[in-house]
Amino acid sequence: MPSLKIFSLRSPKAERVNFSIMPHELSFENTVLEIDSENQEYLISANAELMVNVRKCFFSQIKTHDLIFFRDTFIVFNEALSNPHDTDVFIGHFNENQENLFVFKLPEKVSDQSFEDIRKSIGHDHQGPPKLYIDCQSVLYMDSKAINGMMALIQDMKNEKNEICFYAPSYKFRTYLELANIDRLVPLKTKSDAWVDHLIREKPMGQGCKIANDSEEHHIGRERLISIGRQNSKCDISLSDPSVSRVHAVMIHMNGELYVVDCGSTNFSYVNHRKIMPYCLNPLKINDIVVFGHDTYFKIRPGDQSPG
Numbered sequence: 033m034p035s036l037k038i039f040s041l042r043s044p045k046a047e048r049v050n051f052s053i054m055p056h057e058l059s060f061e062n063t064v065l066e067i068d069s070e071n072q073e074y075l076i077s078a079n080a081e082l083m084v085n086v087r088k089c090f091f092s093q094i095k096t097h098d099l100i101f102f103r104d105t106f107i108v109f110n111e112a113l114s115n116p117h118d119t120d121v122f123i124g125h126f127n128e129n130q131e132n133l134f135v136f137k138l139p140e141k142v143s144d145q146s147f148e149d150i151r152k153s154i155g156h157d158h159q160g161p162p163k164l165y166i167d168c169q170s171v172l173y174m175d176s177k178a179i180n181g182m183m184a185l186i187q188d189m190k191n192e193k194n195e196i197c198f199y200a201p202s203y204k205f206r207t208y209l210e211l212a213n214i215d216r217l218v219p220l221k222t223k224s225d226a227w228v229d230h231l232i233r234e235k236p237m238g239q240g241c242k243i244a245n246d247s248e249e250h251h252i253g254r255e256r257l258i259s260i261g262r263q264n265s266k267c268d269i270s271l272s273d274p275s276v277s278r279v280h281a282v283m284i285h286m287n288g289e290l291y292v293v294d295c296g297s298t299n300f301s302y303v304n305h306r307k308i309m310p311y312c313l314n315p316l317k318i319n320d321i322v323v324f325g326h327d328t329y330f331k332i333r334p335g336d337q338s339p340g
Contacts, residue, residue: 033051034109035051035112036048036107039108041267041279045255054067054068055067060102060105063078063105065078065100065107073093074111076092080102086309099293108313121138121150123137123167132163134162136153136166138166142173143177143178147181164189164195166196169202171202171205172204182214196218197218241318241333242333243331250268256285259282260280261276271328273325277325280295281293282295291313291315292308293311294308294311294312296311297324301324303321304320316332318332319332
């Protein structure tokens, strides 16, 4: 069953669409798309011209990670459903020493949705009893719904005889445990654990990332798009470099990864001195250098831990 992630210059937060019945139709003002399946291949058609990767068309075969673009809308196609682990709190799923380990990181402001996301993530796993590490060092605020969500998760884990550990709890988080009278019901790991720290550090884009140069820095949150252009107030990053096009490129953060897409610019975009093709997803990693036009560059850096 395929899925889509839809980004727009007007609404940069990703919209996820899963569908099982085909043909599947989507409408965007005057543009109508239809996705269908034939002989185990996926096809897209439209009543207006599209860009599918580099090619202009009204009809095309599509596969996972193909980028579909029209007007100001970017759609990433996936032949499978959206990853159930694709949540704001998920860090990683690991099998260490025959243990089924899940690592999560709570944001500064915790909602009940954070704990619901954790429950959904482990609910999709069938590799044995899960052991949860929940990093709590950033927590500053929890409301009553969040505390109730946490208590429900703890109770579920106890009922199923599964392990849960709150890792590196902040002072505030500990006070919430005390207020809920559950501080003695669940282990707290107050000292750092090298392998958990390593897992969190090795997921530098999981909570977002930064692009920076000598004069400016921008944070790109999870599941978001930012646009780059020349003296364009509608772009998230407006540059004065005359070699940069009006809408030059976008950066898309999804599934814990960062991509750059050149929007058919006049003077091109480059990753580590390599010119990239327009309207394609080009993956980036920490310390990559992206150049727009002739002179404007940004370096990819790890993000802070504020939620995206």
